Amino acid sequence: MKNRSFGSIVYTAFKWVIIWGLALFEIFPIIQLILNSFRPDTEIKKFPIGLPRTWTLENYPDTWNIGNYGRAFLNSIWVCFWTIVITLVLIGLASYALAKIDFKGRGFFVAYFLMGMAIPSFSHLIPTYYLFNRMGIANTHLCLIIIYTAGQIPFNLLLLRTFLLGIPRELEEAAKVDGCNELGTFLRVTLPLAKSIFLTVALLIFMKSWNEFAVANTYVTTDSLRTVSTRFVKFTTEYNNNFGRIFTSGVISIAPVVIMYLLMQNRFIDGLTSGGLKG
Amino acid sequence: MQKGLTAQPRKRIRWAVYMFVIPAFLFHFIFITAPSLSSIYFSFFDWNGIGVPAYIGAGNYREMFADSEFIKALTNNLKWIGIFITIPVFLGLLTAYWISKLKKTQMMIRTIYFMPYIIASATAGRIWCSYFNPYFGFNSAFKAIGWTGLGSTLWLGNKNIVLYTVAFVDVWHFWGFIMVMFLGALQQVDPTLYESAMVEGANRRQLFTKITIPCIMPTFVFIVISIIMWSFLTFDYIWVMTGGGPGNASDVLSTLIYRNAYSRYRTGYASAISVIQSILAITTYAIMQVVKKRGVDV
Numbered sequence: 001m002k003n004r005s006f007g008s009i010v011y012t013a014f015k016w017v018i019i020w021g022l023a024l025f026e027i028f029p030i031i032q033l034i035l036n037s038f039r040p041d042t043e044i045k046k047f048p049i050g051l052p053r054t055w056t057l058e059n060y061p062d063t064w065n066i067g068n069y070g071r072a073f074l075n076s077i078w079v080c081f082w083t084i085v086i087t088l089v090l091i092g093l094a095s096y097a098l099a100k101i102d103f104k105g106r107g108f109f110v111a112y113f114l115m116g117m118a119i120p121s122f123s124h125l126i127p128t129y130y131l132f133n134r135m136g137i138a139n140t141h142l143c144l145i146i147i148y149t150a151g152q153i154p155f156n157l158l159l160l161r162t163f164l165l166g167i168p169r170e171l172e173e174a175a176k177v178d179g180c181n182e183l184g185t186f187l188r189v190t191l192p193l194a195k196s197i198f199l200t201v202a203l204l205i206f207m208k209s210w211n212e213f214a215v216a217n218t219y220v221t222t223d224s225l226r227t228v229s230t231r232f233v234k235f236t237t238e239y240n241n242n243f244g245r246i247f248t249s250g251v252i253s254i255a256p257v258v259i260m261y262l263l264m265q266n267r268f269i270d271g272l273t274s275g276g277l278k279g
Numbered sequence: 280m281q282k283g284l285t286a287q288p289r290k291r292i293r294w295a296v297y298m299f300v301i302p303a304f305l306f307h308f309i310f311i312t313a314p315s316l317s318s319i320y321f322s323f324f325d326w327n328g329i330g331v332p333a334y335i336g337a338g339n340y341r342e343m344f345a346d347s348e349f350i351k352a353l354t355n356n357l358k359w360i361g362i363f364i365t366i367p368v369f370l371g372l373l374t375a376y377w378i379s380k381l382k383k384t385q386m387m388i389r390t391i392y393f394m395p396y397i398i399a400s401a402t403a404g405r406i407w408c409s410y411f412n413p414y415f416g417f418n419s420a421f422k423a424i425g426w427t428g429l430g431s432t433l434w435l436g437n438k439n440i441v442l443y444t445v446a447f448v449d450v451w452h453f454w455g456f457i458m459v460m461f462l463g464a465l466q467q468v469d470p471t472l473y474e475s476a477m478v479e480g481a482n483r484r485q486l487f488t489k490i491t492i493p494c495i496m497p498t499f500v501f502i503v504i505s506i507i508m509w510s511f512l513t514f515d516y517i518w519v520m521t522g523g524g525p526g527n528a529s530d531v532l533s534t535l536i537y538r539n540a541y542s543r544y545r546t547g548y549a550s551a552i553s554v555i556q557s558i559l560a561i562t563t564y565a566i567m568q569v570v571k572k573r574g575v576d577v
Binding site for chain 1: 293295296297298299300302303304306307309310311312314315317318321328370373374377378388389390391392393394395396397398399400401402403405406407409410412414415416417419420423451455456459460463508511512514515518519532533536537540541546549550553554556557560561564565568
């Protein structure tokens with residue numbers, strides 16, 4: 001009996017060491033990133049980890065101005081905004097039809113989007129590049145908005161559809177009996193009920209568009225048009241010797257998404273993980 | 280009479296339905312599916328992206344399978360799969376199992392574990408590069424505590440370990456996601472199963488192997504297959520941290536495609552590699568859909 005309780009003490013201790021050790025492993029680089037943004041470059045170079053010995057705010061205005069982050073933020077917000085709006089309209093209508101209406105070809109469309117999720121971005125990165133060139137919209141925000149929207153459609157559409165399937169159809173049927181057409185039913189009955197999931201989807205699209213790097217780096221090469229993620233990589237390549245600025249620009253780049261995550265973590269976590277499996 | 284009345288609006292509705300679906304379908308088809316299919320066409324040409332494409336049949340594919348860079352990249356993708364179907368899955372399952380039993384701290388730990396997953400990989404990759412800087416990074420901390428071996432390691436400069444360094448960072452970013460997936464699955468397990476098993480005298484290990492494991496088996500299988508698929512496509516961390524280097528030590532299919540397309544201007548060859556990558560990823564995905572449909576037998 002005594003032996004067993006000793007074993008379970010060891011087990012419990014082991015368990016907690018692993019749990020908090022991993023938590024430290026996950027959070028430490030982020031905390032140190034924030035701390036380093038308040039340290040002068042020379043101090044970071046002397047020793048990369050630890051609390052600031054001399055707190056400084058200098059890194060922030062320097063990085064923000066030299067890195068032209070004001071411009072980059074506006075660019076990213078502009079791209080994210082239109083991506084979210086266009087995607088929500090497209091997938092809102094489509095997921096309603098695919099969840100609530102029986103029609104010929106429904107199975108085909110569901111299968112199409114299910115398959116669409118599997119198309120790797122590298123398979124269309126090159127041809128789309130030339131397509132945009134020919135359309136005369138290469139190196140603009142429009143091509144980012146288009147490609148992000150197109151890429152976001154399958155996953156989020158199916159996520160939305162799964163949710164809408166869970167709302168009993170009787171509500172929509174009742175509205176139709178009262179004389180609503182499909183669009184009216186969608187706008188007046190389904191949309192208000194699904195407001196929350198729409199917000200979740202909007203957040204996911206925001207996060208993905210804000211964080212996206214490969215496409216933005218390829219399609220937009222004019223400096224003043226760069227979004228935050230590519231601006232960050234460019235800036236840290238140019239100033240790769242100033243660690244204060246590298247860490248500060250890291251904080252600036254991830255702040256919007258991290259703040260939203262901390263405020264609405266359940267939406268992020270549920271949206272990202274449930275869609276992943278139900279596909 | 281009655282029939283005629285209901286049939287009339289129905290017909291109008293049928294047309295309207297397509298107006299709901301077609302915009303999303305066309306948007307996706309024009310900008311994703313059609314270009315992807317055209318990659319197959321371009322893969323049979325020798326093309327620099329500007330001039331006139333020259334048809335060379337299977338030339339690109341023949342070149343690819345004799346190209347040591349391609350073999351290296353594919354091998355690295357396979358190593359990547361090996362790393363990611365073991366470490367994140369093991370860590371994720373273990374911690375999810377423990378954390379699922381916590382009450383007060385569960386949310387907090389989940390928030391922390393998941394946090395790196397929402398951070399831009401380009402940003403996180405660069406920050407980790409600074410931490411791995413041989414002069415100003417963690418190495419000086421290792422040296423300060425007397426670990427000179429670790430302290431003089433070139434984490435991103437040594438071609439034997441660079442792939443594992445980047446994989447380490449990507450695991451940091453990724454495994455919390457797997458943890459939350461398993462946590463979700465564990466919380467779906469019917470608690471009465473445990474209760475009745477305990478009444479019958481099952482011990483902790485039996486509960487785990489006889490109830491927990493079978494109940495989360497579907498999730499487990501989907502996670503492993505998804506990881507295999509994502510591993511064929513991995514790009515951001517490697518590109519930002521090493522660009523595939525030093526030499527081609529950390530190249531994967533994606534970085535090879537990128538370099539051929541945009542710095543070597545070998546568009547046809549890059550397309551051929553992307554076709555192979557797509558086949559690998561889509562086949563894996565198709566297997567997952569089949570498994571999902573048939574259910575996982577345990």
